[in-house]
Amino acid sequence: MKPAPFTYHRPRGLDEALEVLAALGEAGKVLAGGQSLVPLMSMRLSAPAHLVDVNHVPGLATVHVDEHVVRIGALARHSQVEHDAAAYDALPLLRQALRHVAHPTIRNRGTTVGSLVHGDPAAELPAVLLLLDGSVTLRSAERAREVEAASFFIGPMETALRPGELAVAATFRRPATGSGTAFVEVTRRHGDYAVCGVGAVVGASSARVALLGVGPGPVLVDLPDAVRDEPLDDERVHALVEEAIDPEADIHASADYRRHLAHVLVRRALAEAHHRAPGRAA
Amino acid sequence: MTTKMFGERVPRVEDARLVTGNGRFLDDLGHDALEAGFVRSPQAHARIVDIDVTDALDVDGLVAIYTHEDLEGRMGERLPLLIPHPTLTHGRTPYALAKEEVNHVGEAVVMVVATSRYVAEDICDRVRVSYEALPAVVGVEAARAAAHLVHDDVPGNVAAVMVQRTGDADAAVDAAPHRLELDLAIERSASTPLEGKGVLARWDADDRSLLVHTSTQTSTSVRQAIAAKLDLPVDRVEVVTPDVGGGFGVKIVHPWPEEVLVPWAARRLGRPVKWTEDRREHFVSSAHERGQLHEVRVGYDDDGRLLGLSVRFWHDNGAYVPYGLIVPIITSTQLLGPYKPGVYRVEFTSLYTNTVIVTPYRGAGRPQGCFVMERVMDAIAADLGLDRTVVRERNFIRPDEMPYDQGLVFQDGRQLVYDSGDFPASLAKLKALVGWDDFEALREQARGEGRRVGIGLACYVEGTGVGPYEGGHIRVETDGTVVVSTGLTSQGQGHQTMLAQIVADELGVPFERIQVTTGDTRRFKYAVGTFASRTAVMSGSAVALTARTVRQKALSIAAQALEADVEDLEVVDGLVQVKGSGGGSTARIELGTVAVLSNPLRYAFDEAAARATQFAAPADPDTPPVGPGESPGLEGTDYYSPARSTFANGMHAVVVETDPDTAEITILRYCVVHDCGTLVNPMIVEGQIHGGVAQGVGGALYERMEYAPDGQLVNASFMDFLMPYATEVPTIEIDHLVTPSPLNPLGVKGAGEAGVIPGSAAIASAIEDAEGITITSMPISPSQLFELRRAREGRP
Known part of the structure; x- marks a missing residue:
């Protein structure tokens, strides 16, 4: 469990990082928190010839909050985002989801943007980005582009990031005022990838959920009939979720169990989000 | 008066070094x-x-x-x-x-x-x-079917078939007024020490x-x-x-x-x-363990007393058997636990598969045996409508029946004779600790809140302190330092502390002056090893005996120097003095000085040595400085070799909650009553129990070796092999019962493996109680519990 040989690059600025990445093309791999990449390299499941360590690029460890969005810079660690008071006030769902990401020691190093770029179908943050109609800002030596979540996640461990590009930020859109959010999971152990997980946003006239572990990637389900001040139409929700998911068995759970959990957790997440919507009785 | 160390909660001398990253593990060496x-x-x-x-x-x-x-x-x-x-x-x-x-x-x-x-x-x-x-042979069923062979020259994939019996058990079962048959399975797990x-x-x-x-x-x-x-x-x-960094058997x-x-x-x-x-x-x-399938026939009377017990099981020994049949032999004998089985017959078949070899992992076949026996007890209780503790109590060996011969041959080739134990007293303590008799009220209260809870228990007996022997060497240095060595090894159990406590009291020296070395053949060449919960029993007894020898030698040298009778002297706080003389008397001599005098010298290399040179010490010029049968140096070596193992026991009770929707299983309480005879250091014993329970929880709810049919181990990482984290291990409530062993000078029994043994049995019992679904296979995951619920509801 030692990585194959690689060349290590440590750019000191964004332009330098982008130049290095441009020169390396497909041979270059960005190292930020390294919490997924380094184990993969140690097991030689990933063997990039060049590692571009962006940890010394200034200006990327940012959490920006305004009236519309929370924008997370490439080097903001999960724990930084999790504990950012302004980000929590603006978008509680981020903290609600981040608490399910592995363990504090991993969240101290792992980056939120890195998790999105890694594109693990069982990870929490891709689901949150989808749920909030977020986007990822990609920079290369030539240009910058903004990719919507729906087109960013292409498949398991596959995203729209191209060789030579660096994901410099992720933008999470704040839901409409008066919305409530929740993130619930069933894991085998605390901090494990979810057997099934559900994030929910319930607004005045809309509701949607994003599910983990029941498809090749996060599954977004809009529930237009589930209105905030009305009791949810359980049968309608069940039917919409049932139609969207396609769980598979693995060593931790049968497909039927995952399907069952999806419905249970959707109910729980919606109820919790509904309960948390401002203006409702505690 | 020397502070008594034996039996005290002395903090481990190892810890400061280990928890500050100053341990020296193998990979820290040899740069x-x-x-x-x-x-x-x-x-x-x-x-x-x-x-x-x-x-x-x-x-x-x-x-x-x-x-x-x-x-x-x-x-x-x-x-x-x-x-x-x-x-x-x-x-x-x-x-x-x-x-x-x-x-x-x-x-x-x-x-x-x-x-x-x-x-x-x-x-x-x-x-x-x-x-x-x-073609790969994977799993017990494939090995039994023997459509393919692991080794061409091993027909049927059978390494061994072994039978032990105390009579015609099947006839006893057939003649019994009540009979049950059970198929019970335990899956593979492994020691998985954090240091490989x-x-x-x-x-x-x-x-x-x-x-x-x-x-x-x-x-x-x-x-x-x-x-x-x-x-x-x-x-x-x-x-x-x-x-x-941990061994746990592997x-x-x-x-x-x-x-x-x-x-x-x-x-x-x-x-x-x-x-x-x-x-x-x-x-x-490396090695795995635990994978076994069991078929049980049991016959019992109207009170739930066992009349006959017939067990056949199939043990998956992996590709090779370098460690022989120890694991299935232990299952087949220790399965009986604290009970009298009536007429007993056990037969096991040890089978080759194309998988990693199987060798003892903490508990070593006992978790499987305990699971089998305790499932039988619960099944009898359910069949007769009796409280589960009542059935157990009725089948216990009584204290006045000790020592009790089960009529079998144990893993050490010696008779399986329980030396001591008070099982009814242990059970009474456990019931009080967990509140067994009050549980129905809790169950009703939980039900009212839409929650589902259950309680379970399991009892075991563990042969510990297996021979053949261990030894100890103790030398008092001229500065009063006491150097202790034993040949067996340490993997973090706290042996340095525990052995020093024993020597401190036996020799009469301050605990801080004692340095203990283990597992270094340059220091001690004769030893067996650390396994089978044997260090306190074997090396503990050996260093105690050695300390007594060295103490005697110190007394006789000091008697000459002090011109006193040996009988009048005592060793207190590293000083040899006349009994009852207190601190004021001049008639006292430090053990370090005794060490100087014990070694007659020609040459002086420091002040202390000068006191032992030929013109310094008053000596009889007509006798040899080192007499016949004597040896220079204040040191000694002795060995402890018992005729048989000593048998510890314990009982665990568990309260679980199962989520009616998600089938998640949460341990609410985990209670342990433990009897390992005399306790050298209760804190270390409890630490051992904590670690064992953690592994028992792992084996019950999380860990399995997931072999694909082609023999690939698909979860060979800590990402997919679910060793429990601290977050999965419950608070463990412990009570001790002390029934000293009559077999060794300290009255101790082993404690290292205890915590792990009844985990699967007790947790299965609790889940069964919560769910009303018979549990016949462990470990169990939420997904599996969900499937069991669906099967009960008659859904595919």
Whole structure:
């Protein structure tokens, strides 16, 4: 469990990082928190010839909050985002989801943007980005582009990031005022990838959920009939979720169990989000 | 008065060093050494057709590549069958490097030595081994069916069939007024110490000697094994254990292939060589345990008393059996627990499969046996509508029946005789601790809140302190330091503390002056090893006996110096003094001074030594300075060798909650009543229980070895092999009962494995109670509980 040989690059600025990445093309791999990449390299499941360590690029460890969005810079660690008071006030769902990401020691190093770029179908943050109609800002030596979540996640461990590009930020859109959010999971152990997980946003006239572990990637389900001040139409929700998911068995759970959990957790997440919507009785 | 240490909660002297990162584990040593890597079989069963190293030869840093063809003499022969048994008719062991055939994924095929482990792995990636695949035998059912054979010359894949009986059990079952039959299964798990194995070998060409450091549970046996394999005089080999980051059984097996290959390569290359096992290697090339299927027939009377018990089980021993039949022998004997089984018959079949070998893992066959017996107890209670504790109580061996002979032969070849224990008292303590009689009220309250809870219990008896012997050496240095050595090894249990407590009281010296060394053959050459919960019993008794000898020697030397009678002297706080003289008397002498006087000298090298030189000490000029039967130095060696094992016992009760929707299983309370005889250090015993319970919880709810039908271990990482985190381990409530062992001078019994044994049994009992679904297989996951619920509802 030692990585194959690689060349290590440590750019000191964004332009330098982008130049290095441009020169390396497909041979270059960005190292930020390294919490997924380094184990993969140690097991030689990933063997990039060049590692571009962006940890010394200034200006990327940012959490920006305004009236519309929370924008997370490439080097903001999960724990930084999790504990950012302004980000929590603006978008509680981020903290609600981040608490399910592995363990504090991993969240101290792992980056939120890195998790999105890694594109693990069982990870929490891709689901949150989808749920909030977020986007990822990609920079290369030539240009910058903004990719919507729906087109960013292409498949398991596959995203729209191209060789030579660096994901410099992720933008999470704040839901409409008066919305409530929740993130619930069933894991085998605390901090494990979810057997099934559900994030929910319930607004005045809309509701949607994003599910983990029941498809090749996060599954977004809009529930237009589930209105905030009305009791949810359980049968309608069940039917919409049932139609969207396609769980598979693995060593931790049968497909039927995952399907069952999806419905249970959707109910729980919606109820919790509904309960948390401002203006409702505690 | 010396502060009493025995029985006290003395903080572990090891901890400051270990928890501040100052431990010295195998991989902390040998930075000057070459490093080894291994090409391991990716196939479960295959013939090796060709090994091509062409692509590997131009890697910078390559030192050597070895295959079986390079292994000369006894190195090329199979590794030893460590524990032969008459019923082990088809014992097969591996080669250090595979010869012609591989029998499990992970078996070592090629050894690479390079300037670093990184380079070694680069080279391993470039070695091309061609295999001709053979059908893989995976799982007990496939092994029993024997459509394919693991070893061509082992018919039916059967390594051994063994029967023990106290009479015609099946007739007793048939004649009983009530009968039940149960099929019960336990899956594979493994020791998984956080530090894997590791070996560092240094060959001294001038001295023609080897110094080997290895992460083992038995340095003395590794020494013998290396000497035998490398054709060296034993005298030319020394084996030292550095700090060892856990063993739990897997490191008692020896020699591991790497334990002979690394020293062999070091001698051949004339340079130090090191190998540090990584996690993936540990999963696929060390050892697993627990996988067994059991068929039980039991007959009992109207009160639930056992009349006959007939058990057949099939034990998956993996690809080879270097450690013999110890695990199934323990299951077959220790299954009986604290009960009288009526007429008993047990038969096991030990089967080869194309999987990692099976050797003892903490508990060593007892968790399976306990699961079987306790499932039987719960089934009888359910059948007769009796409280589960009542059925157990009625079947207990009574205290006045001790010592109790179960009429079987145990793993040490000796009769299975329980030396002491008070099972009714233990059960009474457990019921009080967990609040057994009040549980129905809690259940009702939970039900009212829409919650589902259940309670379960399990009892076990554990043979501990297995022989044949251990020894101790104690020397008092001239500065008063007491140096204690025992040959068995430590893996973090707190042996240095526990043994020093014993010596402090026996010798009469301050605890702080005692230094304990374990597992270093340069210090102590005769030992067996650390396994079977035996250190306190074996080495504890040995150092106690040794301390008494040394104390006697100190008294007789001091008696001469003080011109007093030995009978009038005592040793207190490192001083020999006249009894009752208190601190004021001049008639006292430090043990360090006694040590000086014990060694008559010609030459003085310091002030203390000068007191023992020939013109300093008043001595009878007509007697020899060292008399017949005496020896210089205040030191002694003694051994403890019991006729039989001593039997500890315990009972666990568990309260679980099962989520009615998600089928998640949460342990709400975990209560332990434990009887290991006299306690040397209750804090260390409780620490052992905590660790054992953690592994019991792992085995009950999380851990399994997920073999694909082709023999690939698909969860060979800590990401997918779910060892419980601290967050999964409940708060553990402990009460002790003390029934001293009559077999050893300290009255102690072993405690190392206790916590793990009843985990699956107690948790299964609690889940069954919560759900009303019969649990016949462990571990159990939420997904499996969900499927059991659906099956009960009659849904597919």
